[in-house]
Amino acid sequence: MRSKTIVVALGYAEFSIRFSNAISQYTDVDAILYNDNYQAESADLITKNENVSIHLVSKSRKTELLILVMKLLLSNRYKLVHVEETTSKLVLPIYFMAKLSARLYVRVHDPEPHSGTDERLNPFVRLTMGIGRRLSTHLLANGEYCAAKLRDRYRRDVIATQHGEILIPTNSQLSSPEARTFLFFGRIEKYKGLEVALDAIDILERANIPCRLIVAGRGSELTRLGPRLQTHPFVKLIPGYLSYTELVSLIQKTSCVLMPYLDATQSGVLAAAFAGGRPVIASDVGGISELVRHNENGLLVAPNDAKALAEQMKLFLSSQAISEKLAVGARKAAANELSWKTITAKISRLYL
Structure with missing residues (x-):
């Protein structure tokens, strides 16, 4: 029975x-x-x-x-x-x-x-x-x-x-990403390192390296960092709760998910990114490196280091071969470990 x-x-x-x-x-x-x-x-x-x-x-x-x-x-x-x-x-x-x-x-x-x-x-x-x-x-x-x-x-x-895959796109939801677009999403609290991401974007802007960062979600850091988010030419802010279908669509639109966490244990954001076939650039904290293998399905950086994050973002943007290889690795991780x-x-x- x-x-x-x-x-x-x-x-x-x-x-x-x-x-x-x-x-x-x-x-x-x-x-x-x-x-x-x-x-x-x-x-x-x-x-x-x-x-x-x-x-x-x-x-x-x-x-x-x-x-x-x-x-x-x-x-x-x-x-x-x-x-x-x-x-x-x-x-x-x-x-x-x-x-x-x-x-x-x-x-x-x-x-x-x-x-x-x-x-x-x-x-x-x-x-x-x-x-x-x-x-x-x-x-x-x-x-x-x-x-x-x-x-x-x-x-x-x-x-x-x-963690297990979440926000899994259907075949009809799969799409090609918009070029040079990064995504930072979810519950936006201090430990997620949004300020580090904004500092890295500033570094790329000063170096005349064009890209776009989409920040989507809700949390206390949106209030604290609101002025920077609303005025930065490289940043698009989507505040508030996003539905399942909105998040799936948003992940599909972006080339890479940023996870510059100051501390972490595990991550549903990571599971969602890989389920959507998107690599990540993430801090090497907590259990993140159990799934993110550097230069295979993502790129790892030291936590709270905007310069290091900017360098890895620059590397990702510099070569289509690198971005495509990492995306393949993300899909493999989703199909296996996740x-x-x-x-x-x-x-x-x-x-x-």
């Missing part, structure tokens, strides 16, 4: 649907997601596996979520509960309910807070994260760097897999 798994994902809707589809070859899945996350990330556009049932709940109806989890667990059909760790406090009672009657798996996306606003996490949220990590039967992490951090802190086994088939094969035993 096939096992049955509850996947609780109060964030990361697209990621969680793709993960649920992937593990459904081993287990039947009931995935519980917030309706607004599901709609915002256009998860309805992802083809659902027949072995996956989707339950959408409202953020404003907190008891609805807890009652749903309780009903599923009391049916005695579910022996596995997989929780995608988020900053939601509601996962705390779910951890305890799951632990009473099931094996609890928790995937940790970031083992430690990023610099900037993340460092000011609510103490109760930090406590909730720690309890879930300690109660779990198995901890999962996106990448070996994250896994090592968790092993060191909690002195227990942690299973490492890669493919959901590869990822779930490593953890299939957990869901049998």
Whole structure:
């Protein structure tokens, strides 16, 4: 008889649907997601596996979520509960309910807070994260760097897999990139290094090396750096939340994605760039170099070094052969390390 798994994902809707589809070859899945996350990330556009049932709940109806989890667990059909760790406090009672009657798996996306606003996490949220990590039967992490951090802190086994492809373009969405165009996108907080990217663009401008940087997303750094973003001749700003289809289209329009992070653990931006066949120029921090292989599928630079970033951007712009080689490498990484088939094969035993 096939096992049955509850996947609780109060964030990361697209990621969680793709993960649920992937593990459904081993287990039947009931995935519980917030309706607004599901709609915002256009998860309805992802083809659902027949072995996956989707339950959408409202953020404003907190008891609805807890009652749903309780009903599923009391049916005695579910022996596995997989929780995608988020900053939601509601996962705390779910951890305890799951632990009473099931094996609890928790995937940790970031083992430690990023610099900037993340460092000011609510103490109760930090406590909730720690309890879930300690109660779990198995901890999962996106990448070996994250896994090592968790092993060191909690002195227990942690299973490492890669992030998995997101924002995957359909054949009809594939297109050739606009020449000499870089993209910086996502959640724009201090640790993402937007100021370093702008300093690098300034260096290229002074050297009369034309290019364009598209900055898309939302976050506190847009307020701080707003004047520079709005007046720079090489920069196009697209502020606010972008839909799934808008992001897929934007990645296709650009030649390369910039990731000049000051610190990092793993990166959904990287997974999306490679899924779209776009190489990256990234800081060699955290677990980034597990996937970004210098001069194969991207270019690596030291963190917080605008001059080094500008040099690698200049190199990328100088040769079509280099940019095409890196793009081929990005597509290969997406098809191999980042493919959901590869990822779930490593953890299939957990869901049998």
